[in-house]
Amino acid sequence: MKILIVGAGRIGSSIAESLVSEANDITVVDTDPVHLAKFKNYDLQCVAGDATSPQVLMNAGAPDTDMLIAVTSSDETNLVVSLLCARMFNIPTRIARVRNSELRNYPRILKEEGFGATSIIWPELAVVNYLTKLIEFPAALQVQEFGNGRASLLSVRARAGGPLVGRPIRDLYTHLPDVPARIMALFRRNERRIIASHTIIEAGDEVICLCDSNYAAKVMNEFRREETSASNLVIAGRHNLIEALGERLLEDGKSRFNIKIIESDEETAKSLADKFSPHVTVLHGDFTSEDALKEAKVEGCDLFIAVSEDDEDNILGALLAKRIGAKKNIALINRKAYGDLMQGSQIDVTLSTTTATLGELIRHVRRGDIAAAYSMRRGVAEALEIVAHGDEKSSRVVGRKIKDIKMPVGCTIGALIRGTGDDTQVLMARKDEVIETEDHVVVFVPNKKLIHDIEQLFAVSVGFF
Numbered sequence: 001m002k003i004l005i006v007g008a009g010r011i012g013s014s015i016a017e018s019l020v021s022e023a024n025d026i027t028v029v030d031t032d033p034v035h036l037a038k039f040k041n042y043d044l045q046c047v048a049g050d051a052t053s054p055q056v057l058m059n060a061g062a063p064d065t066d067m068l069i070a071v072t073s074s075d076e077t078n079l080v081v082s083l084l085c086a087r088m089f090n091i092p093t094r095i096a097r098v099r100n101s102e103l104r105n106y107p108r109i110l111k112e113e114g115f116g117a118t119s120i121i122w123p124e125l126a127v128v129n130y131l132t133k134l135i136e137f138p139a140a141l142q143v144q145e146f147g148n149g150r151a152s153l154l155s156v157r158a159r160a161g162g163p164l165v166g167r168p169i170r171d172l173y174t175h176l177p178d179v180p181a182r183i184m185a186l187f188r189r190n191e192r193r194i195i196a197s198h199t200i201i202e203a204g205d206e207v208i209c210l211c212d213s214n215y216a217a218k219v220m221n222e223f224r225r226e227e228t229s230a231s232n233l234v235i236a237g238r239h240n241l242i243e244a245l246g247e248r249l250l251e252d253g254k255s256r257f258n259i260k261i262i263e264s265d266e267e268t269a270k271s272l273a274d275k276f277s278p279h280v281t282v283l284h285g286d287f288t289s290e291d292a293l294k295e296a297k298v299e300g301c302d303l304f305i306a307v308s309e310d311d312e313d314n315i316l317g318a319l320l321a322k323r324i325g326a327k328k329n330i331a332l333i334n335r336k337a338y339g340d341l342m343q344g345s346q347i348d349v350t351l352s353t354t355t356a357t358l359g360e361l362i363r364h365v366r367r368g369d370i371a372a373a374y375s376m377r378r379g380v381a382e383a384l385e386i387v388a389h390g391d392e393k394s395s396r397v398v399g400r401k402i403k404d405i406k407m408p409v410g411c412t413i414g415a416l417i418r419g420t421g422d423d424t425q426v427l428m429a430r431k432d433e434v435i436e437t438e439d440h441v442v443v444f445v446p447n448k449k450l451i452h453d454i455e456q457l458f459a460v461s462v463g464f465f
Contacts, residue, residue, distance in 0.1 A: 006071065028044060029046075330350075388439045
């Protein structure tokens with residue numbers, strides 16, 4: 001696939017680095033040559049210039065490009081580039097990053113009738129979706145859904161005292177005999193371990209497990225002492241993210257959460273207080289200050305969330321909150337090195353706008369019929385919901401037992417989602433289960449370099465169509 005990426009900032013760079021290893025033909029455009037210099041060791045093209053110039057787009061190969069991904073820091077630039085690529089170069093897939101949440105109310109302006117984007121990526125909305133799941137399941141590092149929410153993929157850090165910790169994997173099925181669940185992968189000290197029924201779960205392991213969504217809490221409690229859901233929340237940082245998260249948590253006009261917000265700007269604090277009164281307490285202060293955290297009674301909260309623009313502030317605030325007595329903390333950390341260093345230490349969960357946005361993008365990039373796609377483990381791995389098409393003659397998977405399918409090393413089929421509507425079934429991937437045409441197959445891919453092999457495995461021979 002020939003991909004044109006406009007914007008070499010944090011998100012653009014991550015997308016380019018993610019996709020360049022998958023044999024894509026990539027060109028990156030940015031106004032700043034310094035941003036482009038980071039790609040000197042990558043097998044991709046760089047063009048310095050303003051992408052709102054038709055000539056710059058021409059120089060970047062727009063006339064024969066398959067996909068545009070416009071992810072500069074400017075909504076206006078991304079939308080103008082999308083329009084140019086639609087009207088002048090007829091690029092089939094045009095994805096634009098937009099931060100102005102007000103524009104969500106005007107989809108016709110953004111899509112074909114207006115700026116010509118085929119898809120819009122909302123970074124803040126992606127982060128809010130991510131956070132909402134972590135609030136719902138506070139024991140998880142990551143929660144992703146498949147089959148319209150019927151199945152959940154959980155990433156959990158095993159802790160001493162969990163019923164399955166120190167026990168072999170096969171005990172999951174004796175502890176929870178009637179629960180559809182399957183352990184997909186296990187990482188120990190950041191290295192993937194080959195798993196078998198006799199593999200022992202150790203404290204500190206990151207366990208990735210797929211299960212029926214109705215039993216997600218039960219499954220997570222196998223790897224940790226039983227934890228109650230979070231009810232007392234303290235949230236601090238970027239006001240637009242806080243506002244969007246507050247709206248999500250108060251969707252029904254009330255909340256089962258006791259929410260406190262710490263806001264450094266006095267006028268913004270007043271505005272948030274007016275908006276969320278009486279369900280939310282808004283405090284004016286600096287969340288990196290112990291005094292402000294104590295005023296918010298962080299020592300009694302179930303979850304402290306820091307989502308400012310500044311990684312260092314989020315780290316400091318989360319660490320202080322934990323020291324004061326917060327049971328769990330989450331920090332928005334966009335620099336990958338910081339995130340990898342801090343997660344699992346005194347910061348329970350780190351997330352980044354880049355990771356959340358990548359999860360929104362990869363479904364469009366993947367070849368084949370992809371119903372859902374998620375970036376896992378800070379972009380290293382992926383989980384895909386792939387629709388199986390064809391028959392025994394045209395497909396390598398349809399009509400075959402799972403045990404007879406030659407999967408790339410480390411890749412795992414976790415479940416089959418069969419049927420539609422009320423007739424939908426979630427079938428855990430047992431060895432003798434046969435894949436039927438139109439099944440949605442949930443696959444965990446531990447290393448993105450194997451994505452091409454998965455795409456080939458599920459490809460239908462030309463004669464089928």
